[in-house]
Amino acid sequence: MKKGSFLLPVLFLCVWQLVCTLGLLPPSKLTSPLQVCLGMKDLLTQGMPPGFLLPMHALYSLERVLYGFSLALLLGVPLGIAMGGSRTLRNLLYPMVNFFRPIPPLAWVPLAILWFGIGLKSAAFLIFLGAFFPILLNTCAGVLAVEPILVDAARTLDASRWNIWLKVLLPGSLPSILTGIRIGMGIGWMTLVAAELTGVRQGYGLGYMIMSAHDLQRIDEIFAGMVAIGLIGLAIEWCLARLSKSLLKWK
């Protein structure tokens, strides 16, 4: 991270704190950065609901997201590769994909509960829905973007269809697949709060934490919860970026 990229956020925080200190907006509407920090402290020490601390909330949420995201990966990459390699399949599936893609995961909550009950499975399903489409479409695009001449070169080296899939199309589309993964993971993480509306069994989850803060009128903890979600999302993105970089040394 470059030094200059800190300037704007710091400026933003100062202006925000100033607005609150001067009382330009009532504290019930806008919490100051200071109070958000204190709220964060409470989330870490007292917990919301009381006794349920932030790190555990984060852990359970991560579990839900990883579950849903893994499903999206396992289904999206092979299907994307198959679609990339077959015009017939593409023509067959594109209309359905483009129909379902714009439906926000939140709209699926009632159906998810109906099909998967309350708890982990329906939450994972919603996250799956969020992550699946970027992974599928980017994988498909990646396969289509592999230079035909590379396929030709492999053919002149007597590659079978299977060889072409494994040794040319898969590694060639890896950059796009990784892009799809990063986007899919990002959307999956964003879908978390909606996903936890399907019911949280063990009492842990960042979305559930924020809803509880809302129920107990702790606006400062709502803000702090959002900050926590944002920071974790940032960390995940950073990890994926590092992974991409090491896998794509050849680019």
Next chain:
Amino acid sequence: MSRKRLAAGVFLILIASLVFPSKSQPGGQPVRMAYLQNDLHHLALWIALDKGFFIEEGVSIEVVGVFRAGAAIMAAFGAGDLDMAYVGESPTTIAAARGATRVQVLAQANTEGTALVVSRSQSSISGLAGLRGKTVAMPGIGTVQDFLLRKALRSQGVDEKEVNIMVMSPAGMLTALQAGQIDAFIAWEPYPSKAETMGIGRSLVRSRDIWQDHPCCVLAADQEFLKARPLDAQAVVRAHVKATKYIREHADEAVAVAMKYTGMDEATIRAALKNITYTTELSLAGEEEFVRFLSLIRYIKISDPQTFMEGFIDRRFLQGIRP
């Protein structure tokens, strides 16, 4: 006037109307109210609306929303969208304690009227201790039901963490209980009675067994509204008292109105009404218990309960009425 100037003027007015929300005008304007979905505790409001008691008292009501849980009503108060509402005493206390909104309690709506229902298939559960390791649903953090559940568990020496307490809307609770996704739920009537008439659950404990005569729902009002339109507030309280009396004196009519507003069958409603006491009397001791226990479970932090309660409960509106 040039077109550009006209457009600019319209644009400015649009922006202004968004940035500066209009304040409610005194006199003639309806009183904006809300209640909870299918909450039989708020029957007095439905009766007053149905029988025209508000109009008799010279005030018109606009039902701004029907909400899922008390916290949502308190948020609406905080946003300035409500003048008065029927809502649980627990979420109201929490919101007032946090300074999220300035409301005052003008009258009681009911006492008791909540029950903890256990799935029929869970025949081994005979007491609250049997809830260890089970999944129990309740309508929301800070609701009266949440309050009662935790109070009950503690009284039996059961640590809350040993029970899987889940937040769920009461309508969802019936489906979830039937599907075996939860083992028990605690909710306001008529949901417990409905579970029984559906044959999917049995009452394990009624709220009166947890805390006898406990206050439940109240008639609350926004402080700004009270200052600006005390006569309208008084009219609403009078209608409320009339309606509460009506429930006691016209049981069958009350059942009919309850069926209309909840969509539930007569057997369920009649069973449910047996568990609820409709009264307008405010209990200071009751509110004190709310403050004490909510502080104990760290939902609120009140340094001076007495001062808080003085600013929270306003009996003047009730006192002006001879029932």
Next chain:
Amino acid sequence: MGAKLTISRLGKQYPSDKPGSPVTVLDNIDLGLDAGSFVSIVGVNGSGKTTLLRIIAGLEQPSWGAIMLNGVPVTGRTDCIGMVFQELALFPWRTTLQNIEMGLEIKKMPSQKRRAMAMEYIHAFGLAGFESKFPKELSGGMRQKVAIARTLVTNPELVLMDEPFSALDSQTRNNLQGFLLDVWGRRRETILFVTHSLDEAVFLSDQIVVISSIPAKVLEVIPVDLPRPRDRTSIAANLLRKKIFDLLYGREGSAVESEAV
């Protein structure tokens, strides 16, 4: 080492926008290559040279005609025909070593043996020290060396080369021409080399096949009897270039259209 290639009346047509009048790219090409010879094909841009090569390589099917390798008909892909492409056709995610090994990998050669063979070529081609580099880290000239090594390591009898040096600067190009002649001199596969550089064709080949623009026909097959190593600046070389130029571009410098059959 090299194979004898015979092409009889090879034709290729593509359907066009107007139904009933397809586009003829190759019009009855006849060609014969002796085993171990180095033959160039020259023609103007867009004259179907690449299409011809792709058909021989088995990447596309001819519309009519026959291809014979050592008397055996070729239909589609044959594993004794290799191809070097004009653009970067190295697998960008594979190192030099892995690129060269690709053909052997596909043939399921065990990894020890693969590596040994590939390293032989790496040393022979002056690529030592670059075996772990990715194509993006190599210069244009090195990349084409890797491409040639990749093709040659599987010991094809016929090597097709589609303007492999045209993307290089002239100095590198000259170097690689010399390098190619060196390698070919020791191994003697049959090479069919497509180029639009007359200088290159004269420098490298035993024979030059001049083809017209689309629909492509063989205009003339010119033997190059000049002694090796060739002198680019000799009068004989110049005369040869002029002859080809006139064939291709006519007296006034415009491209020659083939006569209708």
